[in-house]
Amino acid sequence: MTDTAYVHTEATCLKVREVLSLVGDKWSVLIVVLLGRGPKRFSEIKRVVEGISQRMLTLTLRNLERDGLVTRTVTPTIPPRVDYELTDLGRSLCEPVQSLNAWAMAHIADIERSRTAFDRRQTMA
Numbered sequence: 001m002t003d004t005a006y007v008h009t010e011a012t013c014l015k016v017r018e019v020l021s022l023v024g025d026k027w028s029v030l031i032v033v034l035l036g037r038g039p040k041r042f043s044e045i046k047r048v049v050e051g052i053s054q055r056m057l058t059l060t061l062r063n064l065e066r067d068g069l070v071t072r073t074v075t076p077t078i079p080p081r082v083d084y085e086l087t088d089l090g091r092s093l094c095e096p097v098q099s100l101n102a103w104a105m106a107h108i109a110d111i112e113r114s115r116t117a118f119d120r121r122q123t124m125a
Helices: 010-024 026-035 042-048 052-064 087-122
Strands: 070-075 081-086
Touching: 010 026, 010 070, 026 042, 026 052, 026 081, 026 087, 042 052, 042 081, 081 087
Parallel strands: none
Antiparallel strands: 070 081
8 A cells, every 4th residue: 555545635534534533432442342242232232331321322333333333133022132243344343443452551551651740740830
């Protein structure tokens, strides 16, 4: 791939920003990682993704479905069973997300040290 493979116009930058905004959303990333382990019911996702409200989970899953990352399957039982699963596109996102997670884990201490040093300099100024 060459530098000319991507043309940086206002329109393409906007589209890239929209995609990165989706992927950078904390709930979306957690849900993609969770569904990367296999299909889950709504209640399972709610239980595992600590701190997410039912409304936010519903909105996040709907957005992931709209963007083609997740499929929603309703089984007509009482109550209805709703399962969520990553699509091929969603599964293709797992590797980059896991790489970013690994980078974050490897550098947490460095970032915390930098923040502490920065905050100390700010209070001294």
